[in-house]
Ligand SMILES: [Zn+2]
């Protein structure tokens with residue numbers, strides 16, 4: 001297990017996405033104060049204009065994002081490693097757009113996340129009532145199929161918050177669909193975002209669950225630690241507990257630089 005002093009937080013946002021607070025510099029300072037070795041910004045990437053527009057930067061803001069992260073990188077050089085990444089969305093039909101954006105810059109790390117089933121943003125608190133009209137087995141089946149698509153499309157380094165539909169407490173009737181998705185993640189040699197934000201949500205459990213963490217480790221899928229911070233105080237959130245859960249499961253931690261995996 002990696003020593004805490006070598007830890008990276010590889011999932012965090014910036015105000016450009018419209019729902020995060022604090023200058024990127026403050027995230028870097030919080031990481032330094034918490035004793036982390038580095039961070040990777042992974043803000044919500046631009047998507048086609050019709051998709052989830054209020055919750056992400058526009059394409060014409062991408063250069064500002066890159067410049068701001070590069071400035072913070074220079075400011076913290078020698079003290080904290082600052083990397084440049086994106087949280088991409090997997091939504092069928094948008095792959096070409098995503099590929100084009102990913103080719104615009106030399107990213108360190110790209111997370112592939114599923115936030116929508118059809119037109120339903122299922123992790124948005126505004127639309128939580130929809131869960132009452134859904135069969136949970138079907139819902140997890142549809143979600144897991146999308147995760148399989150994300151794993152197979154070849155655009156991403158990791159899968160974001162694997163069991164996200166549990167966010168408000170709506171658990172899968174069983175883990176079979178997500179286990180099949182994990183098989184695909186392993187087959188395509190992707191990593192998993194070990195995302196501590198779940199501990200801040202109604203479900204009060206990190207993504208993935210302890211059971212899915214063990215299942216991923218058994219498939220030799222590595223983990224990338226991330227707080228999914230949307231404000232500086234959340235950087236490094238509950239990393240000690242994350243390491244305990246990963247250690248118990250026999251999971252290994254990696255980071256990405258230049259889209260290459262580092263143990
Ligand atoms: Zn966000």
Ligand SMILES: [Zn+2]
Nearest residue numbers: 087113160161
């Ligand atoms: Zn996400």
